[in-house]
Amino acid sequence: MASIGNYDALPMNWVGDWAGRRAALTPLRTAVYDSFTKAAYTFAEMNDRACRVGTYLADHVGLRKGDVLTLICRNRMEAIDLYLACGKLGVILAPLSQRLKKPELDDLIARLRPKVLVHEHAFAELVASLSMPPSVQTVIDLDDDGNAFETTILKTTPRDVNIPLAMNDPCLYVHTGGTTAVPKICVVSHRQMVWNSFDIMATGLIGQYKTVLITFPFFHIGGWNTFTPLFHAGITSVLMREFNPGLVLDLIDEGRVENFGAVEAMLQFLIAHPKFADTDFSNLKAIITAAAPCSQAVMQKFLEKGVPVSQTYGMTEAGPSNFAYIARSGTLEELLTHAASIGTSMFHCDAKIVDQVTGHEVPPGEIGVLCMRSPHNFDGYLDDPARTQKVIDDDGWIFTGDLAVRGEDGLVCIKGRADNMFISGGENVSPEEIEQALMKHPAVAGAISAGIADAKWGQVPVALVVFHAGASASEEDLKRLCREYLADYKVPKHIRAVADLPLTGAGKLNRHAVAAAFT
Numbered sequence: 001m002a003s004i005g006n007y008d009a010l011p012m013n014w015v016g017d018w019a020g021r022r023a024a025l026t027p028l029r030t031a032v033y034d035s036f037t038k039a040a041y042t043f044a045e046m047n048d049r050a051c052r053v054g055t056y057l058a059d060h061v062g063l064r065k066g067d068v069l070t071l072i073c074r075n076r077m078e079a080i081d082l083y084l085a086c087g088k089l090g091v092i093l094a095p096l097s098q099r100l101k102k103p104e105l106d107d108l109i110a111r112l113r114p115k116v117l118v119h120e121h122a123f124a125e126l127v128a129s130l131s132m133p134p135s136v137q138t139v140i141d142l143d144d145d146g147n148a149f150e151t152t153i154l155k156t157t158p159r160d161v162n163i164p165l166a167m168n169d170p171c172l173y174v175h176t177g178g179t180t181a182v183p184k185i186c187v188v189s190h191r192q193m194v195w196n197s198f199d200i201m202a203t204g205l206i207g208q209y210k211t212v213l214i215t216f217p218f219f220h221i222g223g224w225n226t227f228t229p230l231f232h233a234g235i236t237s238v239l240m241r242e243f244n245p246g247l248v249l250d251l252i253d254e255g256r257v258e259n260f261g262a263v264e265a266m267l268q269f270l271i272a273h274p275k276f277a278d279t280d281f282s283n284l285k286a287i288i289t290a291a292a293p294c295s296q297a298v299m300q301k302f303l304e305k306g307v308p309v310s311q312t313y314g315m316t317e318a319g320p321s322n323f324a325y326i327a328r329s330g331t332l333e334e335l336l337t338h339a340a341s342i343g344t345s346m347f348h349c350d351a352k353i354v355d356q357v358t359g360h361e362v363p364p365g366e367i368g369v370l371c372m373r374s375p376h377n378f379d380g381y382l383d384d385p386a387r388t389q390k391v392i393d394d395d396g397w398i399f400t401g402d403l404a405v406r407g408e409d410g411l412v413c414i415k416g417r418a419d420n421m422f423i424s425g426g427e428n429v430s431p432e433e434i435e436q437a438l439m440k441h442p443a444v445a446g447a448i449s450a451g452i453a454d455a456k457w458g459q460v461p462v463a464l465v466v467f468h469a470g471a472s473a474s475e476e477d478l479k480r481l482c483r484e485y486l487a488d489y490k491v492p493k494h495i496r497a498v499a500d501l502p503l504t505g506a507g508k509l510n511r512h513a514v515a516a517a518f519t
């Protein structure tokens with residue numbers, strides 16, 4: 001009898017066929033409720049749509065396994081259709097943020113080398129400005145008025161397009177911020193998505209809910225990391241095109257939402273909305289926060305409504321879901337007491353906290369760098385082995401760059417970053433990228449950026465600049481330049497001119513001094 005050495009490398013029919021397998025099990029159950037059109041779709045209908053889209057992509061566009069399809073749009077039904085269809089075909093979906101500017105998108109698309117670019121019509125002007133690489137053979141426009149997707153693609157006579165895929169085959173290319181000016185492209189395999197879904201279910205984060213609102217955008221792994229486990233488990237996904245606090249509160253008030261994930265800034269928008277006080281929260285059973293710790297003050301507002309709020313933690317490279325705080329006593333008071341904790345590592349995830357210099361594990365109570373290892377690690381950065389080697393070692397440990405401490409009770413708290421990156425409203429921001437944008441101004445001789453605390457966004461970027469002798473520029477001029485090259489959330493809130501950039505004793509840029517200058 002032959003022995004199979006590695007099942008992750010063995011092509012199997014079910015891998016990637018989320019739509020077909022779930023439709024076979026629960027065809028009549030509601031899969032997605034679209035809050036924009038107010039239409040609901042069963043799992044059987046979602047599979048039919050995926051087969052039609054897959055047939056069109058294969059037979060009319062010519063996509064094959066390993067080809068790349070780039071997507072620039074909000075959280076629309078068509079995005080889900082493409083995700084499910086690509087899963088059947090073995091096509092790699094590469095969602096890009098519409099918040100990025102032309103230089104950022106040009107760089108990413110050049111490295112992705114997609115054969116197809118699909119975009120929402122609202123971003124047609126942005127797409128038209130891009131420098132398309134020769135790899136792009138087809139551009140598809142998603143227009144709400146006379147949408148060709150509806151009138152042509154979804155009218156395609158479907159056939160069975162599903163092919164066997166291995167768990168190690170790539171599923172997504174996801175761009176993420178980091179500690180350098182060049183965005184990273186994470187290779188996300190089907191193994192990563194399947195095991196992450198297993199971990200979310202085994203840890204107990206979704207199994208008790210019938211309807212879950214997707215708040216995170218599909219250009220982040222967080223969007224697909226919400227949708228995929230829900231689809232996997234046969235739970236209804238509630239879709240909205242982009243985060244809208246009034247709409248979220250309406251959906252909660254209508255009893256359509258039992259759970260959702262959020263970053264703290266989203267919760268602050270909900271609290272500040274006029275509808276918050278009168279919204280009926282009785283059907284909302286829990287909120288899960290991510291990206292950065294949620295403050296006690298914000299949590300308290302929802303606890304007063306009887307809604308538990310608990311923390312989770314992860315990163316695209318290592319999960320993207322790795323830690324969760326699971327209440328031990330089940331009381332709301334416990335959640336508030338441990339508001340700063342991300343809890344413990346999930347069921348299928350190893351974690352350790354190591355000394356930043358020696359790499360040796362530190363005892364409870366000492367701060368070190370959090371490292372994680374699981375079967376849902378990513379498969380490296382696209383075409384960038386040098387950066388990959390810096391974040392993952394030979395034993396499979398992902399170096400997160402986050403400083404953490406483990407208490408005697410086993411609970412972990414994040415204490416900051418070991419590198420320069422910071423998080424603003426759930427988005428990773430690289431100071432180096434901001435500095436390079438500022439240096440494009442002819443008057444700027446040097447620049448340094450950092451993040452400072454902000455009540456709404458967690459942190460926001462600020463910068464100091466040094467001008468060439470005899471030259472100058474206004475703060476608004478510098479911000480205007482930044483807006484040409486950077487997404488809006490990366491544009492410094494404040495820019496101040498100084499005589500010299502602050503340096504450490506070793507002669508390196510002192511970002512702590514930058515933050516201190518604005519606080």
